[in-house]
Amino acid sequence: MALEETLIANNSSLKNEMDYLEQVLLNTHRIDPNLYEEYDVKRGLRDSNGKGVLTGLTEVSDVCGFDVINGRKIPAEGSLYYQGINVNDLVHGLGSKKFGFEETIFLLLFGRLPKEEELKRFLGIMFELEALSGRFVRDVVMKASNSNIMNAMQRCILTLYTYDDNPEDISVENVLRQSLELIAKMPLIAVYSYHAYRHFRKDETLLIRNPEKGRSLAENLLLMLRPNGQYTELEAKVLDIALVLHAEHGGGNNSTFTTHVVTSSGTDTYSSTAASIGSLKGPRHGGANLKAQKMFDDIKASVKDWDNEDEIRLYLRKILNKEAFDHSGLIYGMGHAVYTLSDPREKLLKSFAEKLAKEKGLENEFALYDRVERLAKEEIMTHRKMFKPVCANVDFYSGFVYTMLGIPEELFTPLFAIARIAGWSAHRLEELLNAGKIIRPAYKYVGHHTEFYARDERE
Numbered sequence: 481m482a483l484e485e486t487l488i489a490n491n492s493s494l495k496n497e498m499d500y501l502e503q504v505l506l507n508t509h510r511i512d513p514n515l516y517e518e519y520d521v522k523r524g525l526r527d528s529n530g531k532g533v534l535t536g537l538t539e540v541s542d543v544c545g546f547d548v549i550n551g552r553k554i555p556a557e558g559s560l561y562y563q564g565i566n567v568n569d570l571v572h573g574l575g576s577k578k579f580g581f582e583e584t585i586f587l588l589l590f591g592r593l594p595k596e597e598e599l600k601r602f603l604g605i606m607f608e609l610e611a612l613s614g615r616f617v618r619d620v621v622m623k624a625s626n627s628n629i630m631n632a633m634q635r636c637i638l639t640l641y642t643y644d645d646n647p648e649d650i651s652v653e654n655v656l657r658q659s660l661e662l663i664a665k666m667p668l669i670a671v672y673s674y675h676a677y678r679h680f681r682k683d684e685t686l687l688i689r690n691p692e693k694g695r696s697l698a699e700n701l702l703l704m705l706r707p708n709g710q711y712t713e714l715e716a717k718v719l720d721i722a723l724v725l726h727a728e729h730g731g732g733n734n735s736t737f738t739t740h741v742v743t744s745s746g747t748d749t750y751s752s753t754a755a756s757i758g759s760l761k762g763p764r765h766g767g768a769n770l771k772a773q774k775m776f777d778d779i780k781a782s783v784k785d786w787d788n789e790d791e792i793r794l795y796l797r798k799i800l801n802k803e804a805f806d807h808s809g810l811i812y813g814m815g816h817a818v819y820t821l822s823d824p825r826e827k828l829l830k831s832f833a834e835k836l837a838k839e840k841g842l843e844n845e846f847a848l849y850d851r852v853e854r855l856a857k858e859e860i861m862t863h864r865k866m867f868k869p870v871c872a873n874v875d876f877y878s879g880f881v882y883t884m885l886g887i888p889e890e891l892f893t894p895l896f897a898i899a900r901i902a903g904w905s906a907h908r909l910e911e912l913l914n915a916g917k918i919i920r921p922a923y924k925y926v927g928h929h930t931e932f933y934a935r936d937e938r939e
């Protein structure tokens with residue numbers, strides 16, 4: 481259902497013109513790779529050992545992949561702290577209680593866990609802010625339905641600017657109000673966009689169900705998503721914890737750094753959030769959860785004997801050699817910029833994946849994931865130039881968990897965004913409160929200055 485504007489493929493003369501421009505383009509923009517070393521460019525904002533360049537300070541969270549012993553950095557089991565609290569303790573401390581994600585939002589934004597009475601008041605505020613007017617759903621969400629729900633969310637969020645009486649004000653008071661509204665509305669925007677896609681693109685029955693007061697954000701997600709609105713306590717709990725685990729990850733991850741960069745220019749909350757969603761969608765960041773799912777579909781179809789480690793290893797090698805799956809050379813769900821021996825979120829998700837797999841009779845699939853995780857580590861370490869040990873990341877098991885919860889893959893990365901907007905909001909407020917300078921690193925010019933030639937003198 482492409483628009484006429486995008487139908488270059490059907491217009492042969494325009495296609496020829498575009499091929500010509502592509503050739504012109506390919507003859508430029510090529511920078512000698514040696515120059516990066518010569519000028520000591522911190523590619524990817526990393527030093528020569530792969531460590532991130534220090535570009536900011538934060539109190540929101542701490543991502544730890546190393547221990548420092550006698551001044552030396554030693555790879556360690558990963559740990560993650562939200563406002564000083566270890567996420568393992570947070571997840572275990574929340575236990576079977578509902579509203580874990582809501583407590584986490586409060587913690588990230590306000591620096592401490594809410595007291596009983598505060599949580600009640602906070603839930604009341606969030607419920608009030610959650611509503612999307614019927615007019616917005618009809619005029620925005622249902623229009624130009626999109627197969628990629630991340631892009632649909634960006635469009636809806638940018639349009640919310642129009643519905644805000646005070647969109648430009650970047651005072652802390654106003655940005656807090658906007659942030660809470662966006663956090664509360666994101667689940668509705670994502671799920672309704674998904675239903676619009678199902679209806680308008682796949683000719684399935686349109687389903688729009690309102691969220692209900694007293695239910696957690698995770699419960700309302702399942703209520704709005706499922707045709708019968710039913711879910712089990714375990715399903716809601718697992719989703720709640722998945723949201724807690726995806727809510728925040730320091731200032732340096734690509735989408736949160738995007739929040740800092742864009743916020744530092746003084747722009748509005750809707751622009752900043754849409755930019756961060758665009759970053760998170762990328763397959764090397766949050767979009768890896770969808771890629772990992774598709775990669776496993778491919779592994780399941782290509783590897784005949786899931787117990788045969790040699791066959792799996794051979795397939796993984798093909799991925800690394802760009803001969804299999806999406807030819808990017810990446811094994812999705814593996815590797816991390818900071819973690820070395822483990823990603824604590826992956827460990828927790830893996831334990832839920834194992835429980836759910838047992839419950840649903842999918843032990844074989846779980847065993848395949850476990851095997852791929854172990855073999856992929858070995859293969860990446862052997863075939864890539866690594867500065868540190870490699871481990872599975874948060875995106876490795878999340879798609880498997882979501883599939884067992886009956887969540888469609890179109891919503892995998894949107895679920896990440898629904899959670900991570902809590903962290904983006906905390907970082908946006910931190911950037912504004914600390915009145916940072918505009919973020920503006922340097923780029924060295926390595927081209928050649930040249931004279932201007934008049935049109936009829938150009939060769």
Ligand SMILES: CC(=O)SCCNC(=O)CCNC(=O)[C@H](O)C(C)(C)COP(=O)(O)OP(=O)(O)OC[C@H]1O[C@@H](n2cnc3c(N)ncnc32)[C@H](O)[C@@H]1OP(=O)(O)O
Pocket residue numbers: 530763764765766768800809810811812813814815816817818860864865866867868873874875
């Ligand atoms: C929520 C998140 O964002 S978690 C990350 C989700 N992303 C993925 O799962 C995608 C696959 N993983 C990757 O692409 C990477 O591991 C990243 C982007 C997560 C981290 O990248 P980096 O910090 O550059 O990793 P690192 O410095 O350890 O990598 C060293 C080398 O190993 C390669 N490598 C790292 N992970 C992988 C992988 N999963 N598959 C293949 N090669 C890999 C890198 O490409 C790099 O090679 P290069 O120097 O030739 O480019």
Ligand SMILES: O=C([O-])CC(=O)C(=O)O
Pocket residue numbers: 728729730732733734816817818873874
């Ligand atoms: O920290 C990173 O680079 C990526 C990541 O795991 C996240 O954002 O959750």
